[in-house]
Amino acid sequence: MIHHQRGKIVDDFYALGHPAIPVYLLDGPSPVIFDAGFTMLGDFYIGEIERILGERQPAFCFLTHAHFDHCGAVAAFKSRYPLMQVVAAEKAKEILQRPSAVDRIRFLNAAAEPLVKQTGIAYNSDRRFETFPVDRVVQEGDRVEISTNCVVKVIESPGHTWDCLSYLIAGKSILLSSEAAGQADTTGYIVSDCLADYDCYLDSLLKLKALEPDILCPGHLFVYRGADTIDYLERAQAACIDFRRLVESLTEAAVGDMAVIIQRIKAIEYDSNPGPKQPEPAYLINLAARIKAVLNAVR
Numbered sequence: 001m002i003h004h005q006r007g008k009i010v011d012d013f014y015a016l017g018h019p020a021i022p023v024y025l026l027d028g029p030s031p032v033i034f035d036a037g038f039t040m041l042g043d044f045y046i047g048e049i050e051r052i053l054g055e056r057q058p059a060f061c062f063l064t065h066a067h068f069d070h071c072g073a074v075a076a077f078k079s080r081y082p083l084m085q086v087v088a089a090e091k092a093k094e095i096l097q098r099p100s101a102v103d104r105i106r107f108l109n110a111a112a113e114p115l116v117k118q119t120g121i122a123y124n125s126d127r128r129f130e131t132f133p134v135d136r137v138v139q140e141g142d143r144v145e146i147s148t149n150c151v152v153k154v155i156e157s158p159g160h161t162w163d164c165l166s167y168l169i170a171g172k173s174i175l176l177s178s179e180a181a182g183q184a185d186t187t188g189y190i191v192s193d194c195l196a197d198y199d200c201y202l203d204s205l206l207k208l209k210a211l212e213p214d215i216l217c218p219g220h221l222f223v224y225r226g227a228d229t230i231d232y233l234e235r236a237q238a239a240c241i242d243f244r245r246l247v248e249s250l251t252e253a254a255v256g257d258m259a260v261i262i263q264r265i266k267a268i269e270y271d272s273n274p275g276p277k278q279p280e281p282a283y284l285i286n287l288a289a290r291i292k293a294v295l296n297a298v299r
Contacts, residue, residue, distance in 0.1 A: 001224075001225040001226055001228055002224055003015065003222065003223040004019055004223075006019060006048070009223055010174075010215065012026060012027040013169075015217070016045060018041075019220070020276040021037040021115075021119075021220065022220065023035055023036060023037050023048070024176060026146070026169060027052060028146060028147050028150055029146075029147040030059035030146050031059060032146055033058045033060070033061040034062045034064070034167060034176050035061075035062070035063060035064055035176075036061060036070065036077060037069060037070070038068075038109055038112050038116060038123075039072035039075075039106075039127050039129040040109065040113065040116060040123040041073060041116065041123050041124075042075075042077070042124070043123075043124050044121055044123060045076075045077075046076065046077070046080050057083060057084060058077070059083075059084060059146070060087055060136075060146070061077055061084055061086050061087065062087045062088075062152065062165075062167055062176075063087065063092060064164060064165055064166065064178035064219070065178060066088070066091075066096055068105040068109050068129070069112065069278075072109050085135040086134050087135070087144065088137065088138070088165070089137065089138065089139065089156070089163040089164075091162050092134065093134040093137055096134065097131070102129070106128065106129040107281075108279065111282065112282075113125055114279065115276060115278075139154065139156060140154060140156040141153075150169070150170070151171070152168070152169055153168040154167060155167065155207070156204075157181075157204035157207065158196060158200045158204060159194050159199075159202070159204045160178070160179045160193045160194065160195055161196050162197075164180050164196075166180050166181075166208060168211060168213065174217065175208060175215065175216050177217065178219040179191075179193040180205065181216065181233060181236050182205065182218070182236035182239060182240065183218050183219055183221070184218070184232070185273050187272070190232075190236050190239035192236075192290065194240070194243075194290050194294070195286055195289040197293055197297075198244065198296070198297035202240050202241075205233075205236060206237065208233070209236075214226065216232060216233070221276070243290070244294050247265075247291055250265065258288070258291070261291055262284070262287055262288060266283070269287075270287075
């Protein structure tokens with residue numbers, strides 16, 4: 001089964017906001033949020049959360065990584081839920097303390113307004129990204145006890161970014177991978193999001209695949225269940241290898257001209273994608289990084 005709408009995935013687990021920019025909620029004695037989407041959607045996410053929790057407050061917000069579309073609304077959450085603990089990797093904590101990184105996160109959140117307009121959901125364009133403290137730093141093998149019968153296991157999954165974490169909800173076999181396991185668009189094409197390091201990305205993908213989760217939650221658009229989870233991870237592995245071959249062939253054909261390589265891959269991945277899709281400035285930044293990661297791996 002493939003979910004492509006907001007709402008309940010299984011008992012006590014929800015995709016909220018919009019499929020393109022989701023926030024995941026695990027309900028229970030100590031409710032948990034995973035990721036925080038766009039800054040301008042902070043009020044919308046809070047409304048969705050409170051529709052389920054009522055006056056109860058989330059105990060944790062687990063961040064997969066410090067990209068603009070995954071941490072944008074944390075400050076809004078912290079303002080609304082002051083006792084909520086933000087959980088992330090040490091590298092994410094460091095990123096959020098760098099003024100240049102905060103400026104880029106702020107710029108890219110603002111650049112996302114055309115995408116948010118397309119969704120038709122309410123947003124607040126006056127909200128400006130603000131950084132926030134990370135309350136709890138976690139690493140590979142850590143287990144965060146949410147309640148007596150619920151534990152979130154931390155899995156380091158670098159390659160998309162160096163701070164990228166995935167989370168396995170033990171007992172429910174739900175894996176929140178963000179882009180560490182690639183990202184499908186509405187045409188079925190899977191973007192291999194190896195921004196930091198190609199080999200690490202592929203290793204992380206294989207590591208996540210070996211967990212054989214029942215439910216897989218990538219960063220955007222879809223949630224996979226059962227046999228569709230297995231099928232997606234197989235295709236993501238193949239897409240990763242195909243992307244490397246594509247970059248190698250285009251590099252040879254274009255004699256290493258980065259501008260030409262970028263435009264040819266953009267035509268395949270971005271221009272042909274009917275959407276929803278990343279804001280173009282973010283896509284171009286990421287594409288250049290993905291190409292460089294592949295070229296570094298083949299040298």
